[in-house]
Amino acid sequence: MEISFFILALILSFAIFFLPKRLQYGFGLFLHSIVIVATSILAVDALISGTSTDPPLLANILGNPVFLVIDELSAFFILVINFTMFTGALYAGGYLKLYLAKKNKTEMGLHFFSFLWFHISMLLVCMVRDGLAFLIVWEVMSLSSMLLVIFDHNNPKTLNAGINYLVQMHISVTFLAIGFIWVYSQTGSLSFDAFQDYFGANSNIWLFLIFFTGFGIKAGFVPLHTWLPHAHPAAPSHVSGVMSGVIVKLGIYGIFRIISFLKADFLLLGEIVISISVLTGVYGILNAAVHRDFKQMLAYCTIENIGIIGIGIGLGLMGIGNGSPVLYYLGFGGALLHVLNHSLFKSLLFYSAGSVYQQTHTRDMDHLGGLIRRMPKTAVLFLIGALAIGGLPPFNGFVSEFVLYSGLLEGLKSTDISQISLLVFTLAGLSIIGGISVLTFTKTFGTIFLGTERRPLHHKPVEVSAIMLVPQYLIVAVMLSVAFFPQFYLNTIGNVLSGMGNNFALYRVSEYSDYSKSIANINLYSLLFMAIIALSWFARSLVLRNKSNKIQPTWGCAYIAPNNRMQYTGKSFSKSLSKMFSFILIEEKKYKELKAGEIFPENRKHGSHYHDFIETRFINIITHRLVYASNYFKFIQNGRVQSYVWYGIVFMLTIFMLTIFNTLK
Amino acid sequence: MLSLILIIVAAAFFTGVILRVKSIASGRKGPGIFQPLKDVARLFKKGVVYSETTSFIFQIAPTIYFSSVVMAMLVVPFGQSKGFVSFNGDFIFFAYVLGLGKFFSIISAMDTGSSFEGMGASREALYSMFAEPAFFILMGSIALLTGFTSFQEMFAAFHIGSYISYALAILGTFVLMMVAMVENSRMPIDDPKTHLELTMVHEVMILDNSGFDLGLILTAGYLKFAIYGALVVNMFIGMFPYQYSIPMFFVIQLVLATGVGLIESFMARFRMSHNAQFIFVLTSVSLLIFFGVLLILGKFA
Numbered sequence: 001m002e003i004s005f006f007i008l009a010l011i012l013s014f015a016i017f018f019l020p021k022r023l024q025y026g027f028g029l030f031l032h033s034i035v036i037v038a039t040s041i042l043a044v045d046a047l048i049s050g051t052s053t054d055p056p057l058l059a060n061i062l063g064n065p066v067f068l069v070i071d072e073l074s075a076f077f078i079l080v081i082n083f084t085m086f087t088g089a090l091y092a093g094g095y096l097k098l099y100l101a102k103k104n105k106t107e108m109g110l111h112f113f114s115f116l117w118f119h120i121s122m123l124l125v126c127m128v129r130d131g132l133a134f135l136i137v138w139e140v141m142s143l144s145s146m147l148l149v150i151f152d153h154n155n156p157k158t159l160n161a162g163i164n165y166l167v168q169m170h171i172s173v174t175f176l177a178i179g180f181i182w183v184y185s186q187t188g189s190l191s192f193d194a195f196q197d198y199f200g201a202n203s204n205i206w207l208f209l210i211f212f213t214g215f216g217i218k219a220g221f222v223p224l225h226t227w228l229p230h231a232h233p234a235a236p237s238h239v240s241g242v243m244s245g246v247i248v249k250l251g252i253y254g255i256f257r258i259i260s261f262l263k264a265d266f267l268l269l270g271e272i273v274i275s276i277s278v279l280t281g282v283y284g285i286l287n288a289a290v291h292r293d294f295k296q297m298l299a300y301c302t303i304e305n306i307g308i309i310g311i312g313i314g315l316g317l318m319g320i321g322n323g324s325p326v327l328y329y330l331g332f333g334g335a336l337l338h339v340l341n342h343s344l345f346k347s348l349l350f351y352s353a354g355s356v357y358q359q360t361h362t363r364d365m366d367h368l369g370g371l372i373r374r375m376p377k378t379a380v381l382f383l384i385g386a387l388a389i390g391g392l393p394p395f396n397g398f399v400s401e402f403v404l405y406s407g408l409l410e411g412l413k414s415t416d417i418s419q420i421s422l423l424v425f426t427l428a429g430l431s432i433i434g435g436i437s438v439l440t441f442t443k444t445f446g447t448i449f450l451g452t453e454r455r456p457l458h459h460k461p462v463e464v465s466a467i468m469l470v471p472q473y474l475i476v477a478v479m480l481s482v483a484f485f486p487q488f489y490l491n492t493i494g495n496v497l498s499g500m501g502n503n504f505a506l507y508r509v510s511e512y513s514d515y516s517k518s519i520a521n522i523n524l525y526s527l528l529f530m531a532i533i534a535l536s537w538f539a540r541s542l543v544l545r546n547k548s549n550k551i552q553p554t555w556g557c558a559y560i561a562p563n564n565r566m567q568y569t570g571k572s573f574s575k576s577l578s579k580m581f582s583f584i585l586i587e588e589k590k591y592k593e594l595k596a597g598e599i600f601p602e603n604r605k606h607g608s609h610y611h612d613f614i615e616t617r618f619i620n621i622i623t624h625r626l627v628y629a630s631n632y633f634k635f636i637q638n639g640r641v642q643s644y645v646w647y648g649i650v651f652m653l654t655i656f657m658l659t660i661f662n663t664l665k
Numbered sequence: 666m667l668s669l670i671l672i673i674v675a676a677a678f679f680t681g682v683i684l685r686v687k688s689i690a691s692g693r694k695g696p697g698i699f700q701p702l703k704d705v706a707r708l709f710k711k712g713v714v715y716s717e718t719t720s721f722i723f724q725i726a727p728t729i730y731f732s733s734v735v736m737a738m739l740v741v742p743f744g745q746s747k748g749f750v751s752f753n754g755d756f757i758f759f760a761y762v763l764g765l766g767k768f769f770s771i772i773s774a775m776d777t778g779s780s781f782e783g784m785g786a787s788r789e790a791l792y793s794m795f796a797e798p799a800f801f802i803l804m805g806s807i808a809l810l811t812g813f814t815s816f817q818e819m820f821a822a823f824h825i826g827s828y829i830s831y832a833l834a835i836l837g838t839f840v841l842m843m844v845a846m847v848e849n850s851r852m853p854i855d856d857p858k859t860h861l862e863l864t865m866v867h868e869v870m871i872l873d874n875s876g877f878d879l880g881l882i883l884t885a886g887y888l889k890f891a892i893y894g895a896l897v898v899n900m901f902i903g904m905f906p907y908q909y910s911i912p913m914f915f916v917i918q919l920v921l922a923t924g925v926g927l928i929e930s931f932m933a934r935f936r937m938s939h940n941a942q943f944i945f946v947l948t949s950v951s952l953l954i955f956f957g958v959l960l961i962l963g964k965f966a
Contacts, residue, residue: 370778372720383722383772392765393758405757412809417964420809424955427805428798428948434761435794438768442790446775446783452718518753525750525758528739533732536881540728543877547712554716554777555872557862568775568783576791580941 002038003056003068009034013116017109021100025093028112032089032119036082039123043075043082047495058128064190066133072499073260074126076336076492077253081126081246083478084343085119087471088242091351094468095238095358099151107151114147115239118247125250131180131190135173142169145247149235161234168217168227175214176254179207195261204265211258212273219251221310222280223614225303229287232299233363237354240295244302245347249339252309256332259317260500267321271422274314278429281307283584283614285433289440290578290585290610292570293363294353297444298346301389304433305342308404309335311426315407322414329497330407336493338400341388341482345397348475349385352378355468356448359461365447366569372449374461379449381472386441388479391434394526396482403490403519405430439577447570454564484527487520571608578610586611668743668895671911675918676884676891677702682919686926701887708880716873718778726773727878733766734885734892741895742817744902744910753814756804760797763848766885767793774870781862785869788937792854792866795944796847802951803840806833806958820899833957834900840951841900842921845893847944849886851925854943856934864934890925894918 009031016024016031055067070078092115100108121141128134146169150162180190186202187194198207217224228248232240262269284303291297312335319327355378356371357363372379388395408430411423463469482489556562578585590607636647681698688695715723739749740759748755767789774786808814810830811822824830847854850867862869871882898917902910935943959965 370718372722376720387765387768390764390768391761392768393761398761401761402754402757406754406814409754409805409808409814412805413812415964417959420959420964424802424805424809427801431760431797431801432794434764435797438764438771439787439790439794442768442771442775442786446772446786450720450722450772450776451778451783521752522758525736525752528750529732529736529762532735533729536728536732536735537725540877540881543709544713547876549712550714551717552714554718554779554782556779557781557872562780564778566780567778568780568787573783573787573790576787576937576941 002042003058005034005038007058009038009116010120013113013120016113016116017106019109021105021108024105024108024112025096028116029089029093031116032085035116035119035123036086039078040082042070043078046070046075047072047079047492050499058124058133061130061133061136064130064132066128066130068124068127069129070127072496073253073256076496077126077249077339078123080249080340080343081119081122084242084245084347085122087347087351087475088238088245089115090471090474091241091354091468092236092238094465095236095354097465098358099236110147111151114144118144118148118242122246122250126253129192131184131192134192135177135180138176139173141247141250142166142173145239145243148239148243149231151236151239152234155234158234161230165227165231168224172214172217175210175217179210179214182207182210192257192261195258199261199263204262205268208258208262208265208269209272212255215251215254215258216276217251219248219255219310220280220303220306221276222283222303222307223618225280225284225306226612226615226619228303229291229296229299229612232302232350233293233295237295237350237357240298241347241350241354244298244350245343248302248306249343252306252313252335252339255313256336256500259313262317262320266317267419270314270317270319270321271419272314273317274311274422274426277307277310277314278426279307280304280310281433282429282436283307285436285440286577286581286584287610287612289436289443290574290587292366292609294365294444294448295350295357295363297365297440298349298353301349301437301440302342302346304437305338305346305389308401308430308433309338309342311430312336312338312404312407315404315411318411318414318419319407322411322419324410324413327407327410329494330403330410332497332500333490333493334400334403334407336496337403337482337486337489338397340489341396341400341479344475344479344482345385345388345395348381348472348479349389351468351472351475352382352385355464356382356461358464358468359459360457361459365444366571367455368448369454369564369567370450370452371461375449375463377463377469379445381469381476382449383445384476384479386445388483390437390441392438393522394483394529396479398526399483399486399519399522401430401434402522406519436577439574443570443573447573451567452564454567454569484523486523490519584613586613586616666749667746667907668741668748669738671743671914672738672741672888672891672895675894675915676887679890679894679918679922680887682922683926683929686923687930690927690930701883705880705883705887708875708883709877711876713876713878714873716777716779719773719776719873722769723773723776723873724878726769726776727874727881729769730766730773731881731885733762733769734888736762737766738888738892740816741892742820742899743895743914744899744907745817745821745904747817751815751817755815756819759816760800764793770870770882773874777873779872781865781869782872784863785866788855788866789850789870792847792940792944795941796844796947799840799944799947799951800844802948802955803837806951806955807837809955810958810961816896816899820902821904823900824903827961829957829961831901833954833961836950836954836957837900838897840947840954841893841897842924843944843947845890846925848893849889852929853932853935854940856929859934864937890922891918894921897921 013031019027055069058066058068121137124137125141128137146162146166149165150158152158183194183198184190187197220228232244281304284300284307288297288300312331315331316328319331388397391397391401408423408427412420587608587610592604594601678698680701685695685698737759740755742748771786771790774782807819811819813819813822855866857868859865874882898914902913
């Protein structure tokens with residue numbers, strides 16, 4: 001029943017192109033709602049009563065029936081996707097208003113169409129259980145998101161980012177395809193169930209690593225992350241919000257899915273995943289700290305959070321390896337909870353950053369300042385997101401980080417010295433990540449919203465419309481519910497985990513209730529903390545009631561002509577950090593030295609920006625070599641139709657000859 | 666609960682003792698031990714001056730900063746008596762609550778739009794970031810040694826088994842005191858009595874705070890010292906009965922305060938660029954503690 005509505009929405013989606021421009025958005029939102037309601041009902045059903053026994057048939061691909069299976073793991077991700085897409089679709093209504101005049105009907109139609117298909121394909125990725133169908137919907141997801149990224153296609157930088165994204169996503173697909181074909185060649189089946197047999201009979205490590213690479217590109221594990229910092233800033237904000245909120249999480253979904261079939265080598269894989277994740281986290285947040293483009297900063301911050309999620313995944317794997325159900329629940333549970341949390345606060349941050357961009361038309365935080373007076377609501381929303389993403393109590397980020405910390409401490413009970421050392425370093429790594437993220441977000445919030453404006457803006461920013469604020473309020477509400485009712489979410493995640501894979505069926509939620517009690521009490525301590533704040537504030541206002549409060553200029557340290565440009569900028573705020581880590585954070589400065597004989601210097605400009613270490617030092621070198629090598633084959637693609645016809649004839653002749661000599665079977 | 670009272674009492678004299686030691690060391694008569702309290706009391710009676718560039722952030726930040734320190738204080742235990750709040754992993758909560766306070770004090774400095782205050786904010790964010798791993802490795806090592814994860818249980822079980830743990834406690838004292846110095850912006854990281862805004866860290870962040878708000882910030886600073894002092898005390902007292910542990914508490918706090926005073930009298934502040942190296946040293950010391958724990962547990966076998 002729900003499935004037929006879902007399929008109806010798929011068919012109706014093509015109608016978007018034929019509607020007039022002003023109706024397209026409303027129709028798209030309507031279809032989104034149908035999809036959301038239909039799949040959410042199925043997902044909630046799966047969470048409550050388990051996987052349904054007769055899954056509905058979607059289609060036949062090359063004789064392979066494709067069933068839509070929703071188990072607890074898919075259900076969890078489906079709900080996360082649906083909520084984020086819902087807020088994203090709402091926010092788009094306000095955000096795209098400015099573009100309506102500039103873009104024509106087809107462009108807008110294509111955007112809404114891809115947004116819808118992006119949503120649908122992500123849901124399908126969670127639902128199909130067949131290698132071929134999985135690759136197809138995975139590809140649809142990549143293509144539709146690429147179309148979304150290049151919405152602002154008049155800007156060559158955006159197109160570049162789009163192409164970069166497209167290429168990297170296809171490298172990801174290649175790895176996934178290799179993985180599926182490998183399993184197919186061993187077991188003769190493309191269905192996911194074949195993994196059970198494969199992992200039961202063969203070494204687990206290499207196939208897992210191939211899938212980890214494929215999914216890791218999507219998720220953004222270092223060093224496979226280089227598409228993120230380009231694609232996220234280029235995309236319109238509602239798209240970056242959902243991309244960062246959920247599309248990278250589908251990489252995580254894939255990893256979880258593969259893990260549920262693993263049979264052996266858990267310890268080694270766990271150690272590999274945890275090491276990569278700590279690197280990812282530290283690398284991501286270090287880069288986030290120095291960038292001035294606030295959307296790029298958020299993109300790097302996504303990489304950091306993927307690292308945090310990865311730490312949880314590694315812990316969970318080690319938990320299985322050590323036969324410790326508590327560690328299994330804390331690790332995977334922390335990872336899944338952080339998936340949910342990150343999808344919430346990252347989309348909130350991208351939406352509020354998008355509101356700033358819409359009002360100021362700049363992504364360089366050092367051109368802004370003092371926006372808290374012009375856009376107070378956006379400022380508060382951004383502040384909440386920033387506090388939550390830093391993992392600070394009393395917000396939801398703290399809950400998931402606390403679960404992960406508990407997992408790390410639980411892991412210390414292991415007897416193996418290499419594991420213990422790894423976990424202590426992870427503990428230090430996670431705390432460094434927390435520390436730098438405080439630096440990053442104080443810098444970003446302080447520079448964009450506080451102080452006074454650093455440059456005059458052409459158009460005076462005003463608070464954005466309600467349609468852009470409402471989805472953000474919704475997100476904050478859900479965030480607070482995670483922060484103050486973590487029991488509910490942890491129980492749901494416990495359900496997901498005990499249903500994940502047959503080999504863990506013996507681990508039940510009750511084993512982890514000891515910890516879940518202390519974790520669930522976190523909300524009480526947060527409430528106590530809020531109460532202390534409220535009490536101090538009350539005391540303060542009581543004392544200050546009859547006092548005279550004066551407003552005076554900021555103390556300028558006795559300098560009498562300060563101006564707005566003298567404020568501390570974001571760049572200078574993170575300068576000492578970047579100097580310290582200059583071996584990773586590559587700064588490029590652009591300026592002209594003063595020459596010896598230059599007595600009256602002319603006007604000068606000084607520019608500086610940071611490069612991604614891995615991209616410039618490794619990936620770019622490899623691609624340059626590749627381009628250089630492929631130059632030798634340029635003669636093949638020479639632009640002459642005659643040659644192309646000739647290639648065709650040679651190809652057909654070869655096939656013909658091969659058939660004659662019976663070498664093709 | 667006991668720890669709460671003890672910390673508040675210790676906070677009342679800690680900063681005063683530092684000042685007194687400094688004045689004696691420099692041959693001055695100096696103010697009385699309770700002068701800092703009198704200063705705060707005077708500030709609490711005053712009205713507030715706000716900068717015209719600031720927003721509500723600037724007004725709520727001191728309150729949140731103060732509350733975060735109070736909340737952190739509630740977590741700290743005393744020997745066999747638990748803190749007001751005690752649960753598995755409470756030291757993580759401790760560090761993160763203080764982190765929230767720091768977040769607000771940093772953005773409140775950014776709120777004034779002053780170039781100097783931004784500079785202080787940036788340094789504070791950087792240095793406290795470096796202090797974090799040292800604290801976590803220290804606590805992780807103790808958790809590894811004792812098998813517990815809450816402050817009270819960890820400290821209570823610290824010295825059961827081996828006396829080598831007292832050597833670790835001394836290293837731990839070094840780490841905790843240096844973390845306290847970083848958190849409180851004292852020598853050798855930061856000189857609270859410097860006269861030039863360019864070289865300040867914490868002082869420059871609160872240039873624009875006045876009256877009640879400044880009083881809150883100062884009180885929070887006094888409490889923070891006593892909190893870290895109490896953690897140090899906890900590293901030694903284990904399960905001693907109260908008639909020994911309470912006097913020990915005050916003696917250790919006094920020794921620490923005197924030590925801080927002497928360091929501030931006879932040492933110059935580090936160059937800003939050397940601070941980071943110094944804090945790295947801190948992390949290495951806590952790694953030493955970690956290896957010590959591994960030795961005690963016989964993991965190298």
